[in-house]
Amino acid sequence: MKFFISLLSIAILSFVVGLYTPWWSIALVAFIVSLFISQRPGSSFLSGFTSVFLLWLIIALLINAANGGILANRIGGMLGIGQSAVLLAFITALVGGLVAGFAALTASYIRTQR
Numbered sequence: 001m002k003f004f005i006s007l008l009s010i011a012i013l014s015f016v017v018g019l020y021t022p023w024w025s026i027a028l029v030a031f032i033v034s035l036f037i038s039q040r041p042g043s044s045f046l047s048g049f050t051s052v053f054l055l056w057l058i059i060a061l062l063i064n065a066a067n068g069g070i071l072a073n074r075i076g077g078m079l080g081i082g083q084s085a086v087l088l089a090f091i092t093a094l095v096g097g098l099v100a101g102f103a104a105l106t107a108s109y110i111r112t113q114r
Contacts (some may be wrong), residue, residue, distance in 0.1 A: 007050060010029055010052065014055055030100035039108060056093040061085075
């Protein structure tokens with residue numbers, strides 16, 4: 001149950017905070033939520049990673065659909081991954097998931113050291 005509460009809390013707060021702050025604020029959200037919701041380090045990483053990965057994947061695909069894929073095609077061309085919007089969304093989600101996952105893992109380790 002703690003896993004799902006943490007997952008939903010990180011996803012919702014990351015979305016809201018991301019509207020007004022820089023992208024890296026997801027790390028602060030995942031860190032703070034993981035400090036308050038006690039989990040094992042593996043579960044903490046997984047909840048942080050999964051919540052932001054899914055959030056950013058959905059947001060990236062929605063943005064791509066809204067602009068007809070023009071931006072994803074150009075960015076994909078610059079990065080050398082071709083014109084695959086799905087691959088670009090996956091890479092974006094992976095970066096966000098790793099940032100949030102490691103922030104949640106750090107909070108979990110800090111919590112166990114107390």
